[in-house]
Amino acid sequence: MKYMLLIYMDENALSETEREHCYAKSAQLAQELNAKGQYLSTAxxxxxxTATSIQVRDGKSLITDGPFAETREQLGGFFLIDAQDLDEAIAIAAQIPGARVGTVEIRPVLEVAGLPKQQ
Structure with missing residues (x-):
């Protein structure tokens, strides 16, 4: 089953050096998952x-600068993985460096017929 691992954290929680280390550790995790056939995507x-939000109501678009909601933690990135079950997805999410300073939300991906296949 595919799971989306959404990484939320305060954008100012890491120094630039810590952020670069986080990226390196995340890339290492992606390589490990890829070797096991579980990696689908991450970024x-x-x-x-830099966010822009759009809402369409009654056929009219409302475009605003910034995220949809003002929160203490923001969506900072994601992993898309293939795991056998939720327990395995949790174990993988616990390895994401952002989980040490923020929150990783684990959501099963709903398979919808008619979508293009991943390449």
């Missing part, structure tokens, strides 16, 4: 100040 996101 950090640019800071929340």
């Amino acid at each position: 950090p996101l640019h800071p929340v100040a």
